[in-house]
Amino acid sequence: MADKCHLCLLGLIILSSLLTGTSGVDDAQVFISSGENVHLPCNNALHDCKSTYWIYNRFRHSAAVELIAGGIKKKDIERHERLSLGSDCSLNIKNITKEDYGFYSCRQYVNDKQQGTDAPVYLHVLHVSSSSSQTEISAGSSVTLSCQLYSYSYAGVSCDDWIRSEGIQLFWLNQAGVKLIVSGTRYQKSARGHCISTLTTTLLNEDDNREWRCEVTHRNQVKTSVTYTVKSSVFCRGSQMLFCQ
Structure with missing residues (x-):
């Protein structure tokens, strides 16, 4: 039930942060080239990562995907093997592809209650084809x-x-x-x-x-x-x- 609530709230949180221009934490704009590894910062991390959740949206109207829950990466997602959680609760993605671009959000939950606001990261991927x-x-x-x-x-x-x-x-x-x-x-x-x-x-x-x-x-x-x-x-x-x- 808690996982479903996390996903339900994502759309409202994204819309609120975009309309107000603030989210409590500075939005991060990350630019990366395809084929490289990327480090997405979690600017609202607590003392450990057991409370950390990472959520992802590729498109504005696409369904939210939970990548990390309670500091543990989900195993039922397509890019499971390329993801890892850093010691600072950052999200690391190996061998970036053009499909990895989108909106990432780091959030903290303690006893099923969100602590503070989301820390959003916008990932932009540069790709060259022939x-x-x-x-x-x-x-x-x-x-x-x-x-x-x-x-x-x-x-x-x-x-x-x-x-x-x-x-x-x-x-x-x-x-x-x-x-x-x-x-x-x-x-x-x-x-x-x-x-x-x-x-x-x-x-x-x-x-x-x-x-x-x-x-x-x-x-x-x-x-x-x-x-x-x-x-x-x-x-x-x-x-x-x-x-x-």
């Missing part, structure tokens, strides 16, 4: 990289609206860390809204193992980035054919 299904493609062919920031949408606010209001931007950089400039046919950049940015380029002979990086900034501060390396299967230098090893 138009090519192969890891190795031929020089002279075109490749399109898509960089997307997966973020929790709440109170009817779209990802684009949220990004604009928060001063969040996506940039493409070369392996020297310089922002790419569209020039001629070398690079073409486009954006389907502010949450997705694509980069299209035609591979040159010298592009073997060249890296391109998508970077996300929040109010002009770099939060995280994803590096993508394209390996070409065949290169031509003059009349000689060189094959990748």
Whole structure:
């Protein structure tokens, strides 16, 4: 019964914190790249973690999922093996995927009574994908990289609206860390809204193992980035054919 009550209250607590702009504890915005490990802080932890519950929502209208109950992770959830509870009651998630983005909430219960308010954490995941299904493609062919920031949408606010209001931007950089400039046919950049940015380029002979990086900034501060390396299967230098090893 207590578990059901915990989940029933989640929607009201989320709505209340969003409407008032306060929750008793500062909201945490965490940016992470897919494939990395993340540490979500529990800013309302008590002296031990036996009172700690972690709740998760991916979408505004999705059902709440209980990940941690009484300091013990639930075994009937899909990502059970990738979750762990830190000594400070933080939630640790290994090998982040784009499906892990969303709203996380740490709360404390003692004798089935909530202590204080929730400590919310918004997890944003940056992910890059390629138009090519192969890891190795031929020089002279075109490749399109898509960089997307997966973020929790709440109170009817779209990802684009949220990004604009928060001063969040996506940039493409070369392996020297310089922002790419569209020039001629070398690079073409486009954006389907502010949450997705694509980069299209035609591979040159010298592009073997060249890296391109998508970077996300929040109010002009770099939060995280994803590096993508394209390996070409065949290169031509003059009349000689060189094959990748």
